[in-house]
Amino acid sequence: DFDTDTVTEPTTLYAKWTAKAEVIINTDVQTYTYDKSAKQFEIKGTSLTGFTVSYKQGETPVINPTNAGTYDVIITRPEDDSYKSYSKTITGGLVINKKDITNAEITLGETLTFDGNEQTQAIASATVDGLTITYDVSGNVNTNAGDYTLTITGNGNFEGTAQKTYTIARKSVEGANVGSFNALTYTGSAQTPVASVTLDGLTATGTWSVVRNVEDVTTFTASGNFTGTIANQSTGMAKATPVVTAPVAADGLIYNGTAQNLATAGSTTGGTMQYSPDNATWSNDVPTGTN
Numbered sequence: 640d641f642d643t644d645t646v647t648e649p650t651t652l653y654a655k656w657t658a659k660a661e662v663i664i665n666t667d668v669q670t671y672t673y674d675k676s677a678k679q680f681e682i683k684g685t686s687l688t689g690f691t692v693s694y695k696q697g698e699t700p701v702i703n704p705t706n707a708g709t710y711d712v713i714i715t716r717p718e719d720d721s722y723k724s725y726s727k728t729i730t731g732g733l734v735i736n737k738k739d740i741t742n743a744e745i746t747l748g749e750t751l752t753f754d755g756n757e758q759t760q761a762i763a764s765a766t767v768d769g770l771t772i773t774y775d776v777s778g779n780v781n782t783n784a785g786d787y788t789l790t791i792t793g794n795g796n797f798e799g800t801a802q803k804t805y806t807i808a809r810k811s812v813e814g815a816n817v818g819s820f821n822a823l824t825y826t827g828s829a830q831t832p833v834a835s836v837t838l839d840g841l842t843a844t845g846t847w848s849v850v851r852n853v854e855d856v857t858t859f860t861a862s863g864n865f866t867g868t869i870a871n872q873s874t875g876m877a878k879a880t881p882v883v884t885a886p887v888a889a890d891g892l893i894y895n896g897t898a899q900n901l902a903t904a905g906s907t908t909g910g911t912m913q914y915s916p917d918n919a920t921w922s923n924d925v926p927t928g929t930n
Contacts, residue, residue: 662687662716662725670734673796675770677703680712680733690716690725694733707737707796740774740793743767743801752808753784753864755841760805765791772797784809784864809866812836812843812859817869823876825853832857832874850874883907886914886925898927 665684682690694701694710704710712732718724748761760779765772772793779789784807792800818835829849836843836859844863850856853876859869886905904925905912916926 659718659723660721662722664690664714664725666727666729666732668729668732668734670736672736673705673707673738673770674768675705677705678733678735679704680714680729682714687716687722689719690714704733704735707735709734737793737796737798738767738770739799740765740767740772740791740797740801741799743772743791745791745801745803747803747805750806750808753782753810754839755782755864757782758807760787760789762789762791762803765801767797767801770797779805781807783807809861809864810838810841810843812838812845812861812865812867812869814838815843815869817859817872820872820874823850823874825876825879827851827879830876834859834872834874836861836869847872850876852876853878879908881907881910883912886912892928894930896929898929901926901928 663685664682667683669680671678680692680694682692691714693713694704695713696708696710701710709731710733712729714725714727714729716722716725743765744767745765746763748763751758751760757780760781762776762779765774772791773795774791774793774797776789776791778787781787786804786806788802788804790800790802815836815838818837821833823830823832829851831849832847834847836845843859843861843865845859845861845865848858848860855876856871856873859872861867884906886902888902889900892899892901901916902914902925911923913921913923914926915921916928
């Protein structure tokens, strides 16, 4: 023991030198996908402990890599009795990929109903695997009633696209104001009435059912951006004024033993002309006589 023994005579000393070993670890790039939790570079390829691992992006130190991106990894370990000190920077050694949103769950905001204006479909939430997505949105602005598809495109820690169908509902004509009908006069034929249907400053599109007689009522059936019906509307059809051509009594008839017309036939519009030889019995046929 050289710390306590006293050398009193010449002594030969022997020394044995053992070189310290190099530290070897796996420096392959380690890749993760963003999930809102911090990621660490795992020391692999050795059973040694005592390593210090730090990160940076460019010249900016990063304490706990969480966001999607590429990080340089700085690994150090002090010298010990068996191993040399270790220091290495792995450029881009830790990669956190953006989260794909293909299977996103999109919840829409308030439903839309046609009002004549351009409207924007709001999104209440967009998530994927429990993560709230940051995104840009397109296709969510429209005017007319119908079914549409909006698309969200991930940004920040997210990438890819996801779609959601939304609807601008047709506006009901319930409670709408019906304007005056166009002037109709009875003709005996079917006629299509015309009257405006308005509500909330909008003029509804649709069709009125045909009418034929003065007492007929019409129904409005909405179409296009509108829905519903308005039934039992009177058109105010006017009665027709008939045009009458009176029958003319036959003159100069001579007995010939056969029935002869006692008058030439008359005519009328908007009705049927009838005849009577005695003002008591009436017929659609021109009266005849033989004797």
